[in-house]
Amino acid sequence: MSAEERLERARVLYERAVFDGEAGVLEVADRELDAVEAGLALARGRIMHARFFEDGNEDPRELALFERATELYRALGDPRGESESLLWVGLLHQVVRGDDDTAVPFLERSHELAARAGDKLLMSYALRHLGTAEHAAGRLETARERLEESVRLRRELGFWPGVAANLVGLIYIAAAQGRRDDALALAKEASALAEASGARNIAHQIEEARTRV
Template identity: 60%
Template sequence: MTRDIRIEQAELRYETAVFGGDGSGLAGAERGLDGVEAELALARGRVLHARFLAERVEDPRELEVFERAAVLYRGLGDGRGEGEALFWVGAFHQVVRGDAAAALPALERALDLATRAGDLLTMSYALRHLGIAAHIAGELAEARERLEESTRLRWELGFLPGVAANLVGLAHLAAQQDRRADAAALLAEATGLAETAEAHGILGQVAEARKELALP
C-alpha cells in the first residue's frame, strides 16, 4: 500500500532534526500531518454517517470527528476543507439528532466557505440541507428556491444521483403547494435519473414518496 507523501516527509524531517541537528522542517511536518488527520477525520465521519443511515443508531464519534476536521482545516487556513467539514457537522445535527435549529449555523457557514472556495459540490449539499430546514420550518418558497439552486449545481457537476434525490424533495414541496401534476413529473424524472445512475437507494425514496403522496 502506498503511504501518504506527507507521512513520509514527516519521517524524513524527524530524522533530519534528530540525527542532522536541523529542526527547521518540523513545523512544516506538523502542518502536513494536520492535513492528513483532517482528511482521515472527514472520511471516518462520512463512514459513520452512512452507517447511521443504514442502522439508525447514533454514534457519538461522528460529531467529534467532523468537529475535529473543521478545527484542523481552520488552523491550516483551508476554507474549502473547513466548509465541507462544517456541512457534515450541520448534517449530523439535522439528520442524526433531528435538530434543525442547531444545524443552521454550521450549514450557513459551510455554504459561505464553499461559495468563496468555488466548491460546487459542498455548496449543493449545504443548499439542499438549508432547503430541508426551510421545509421543516414551513417556509415552502424558500425551501423550493434552495433545492432548485442545489439541483442546478448538481446538474452542472453531472451528479445525477444527487439531482434525483433533490427532485424527490421538490416533489414533496410541489404536493404541499397543490401542484400534484408537477410532483408526479418530478418523481418520474427522478426515477429515470436514478435508474440511469443505478442509484437504488434513491429509487426507494421515489417509491416511498409515491406511496406517501398517493401519486402514480
C-alpha cells in the same frame, strides 16, 4: 496531496531536522500531519454517520471527530476542508438528532466557505440541507429555491444521483403547493435519473413520493 505523500514528506522532514539540523522543518511536518489527521477524522466520522442508517444509533464519537476536523482545517487555513467538516456537523444535528435549529448555522457557514473555495459540490450539499430545514419549517418557496439551486449545481457537475435525490424533495414541495402536474413531472425525471445511475435507494424514495402526490 494524498495522505501517503504527506506522511512521506513528514518522514523526510524528520530526517532533515535530525540529521541535517534544519530549523523550522518540524513545524512544516506538524502541518502535514494535521492535514492527514483532519482527513482521517472526517473519514471515520462519515463511516459512523453511514452506520446510523443501518441501526438508527448515533455513535457518540461522531461529533467529536467532525469537530476535530473542523478545528484542524481552520488552523491550517483550508476553507474547503473546513466547509466539509462543518457540513458534517450540520448533518449530524439535522439528520441524526433532528435538530434543524442547531444545524442551520453550520450549514450556512459551510455554504459560505464552499463558495469561497469554489467547491460547487459542497455548495450543493449545504443548499440541499438548508432547503430541507426550510421545508420542515413550512417555508416552502424558500425551500424550493434552495433545492433548485442545489439541482442546478449538481447538473453542472453531472452528479445525477444527487440530482435525483434533490428532485424527491422538490416532488414533496410541489405536492404541498398544489402543483400536482409539476410533482408528477419531477417524479418521472427523478425515476429516469435514478435508474440510469443505479441509485436504488433514491428510486425507492421517488416511488414513495409519487404515491403521496
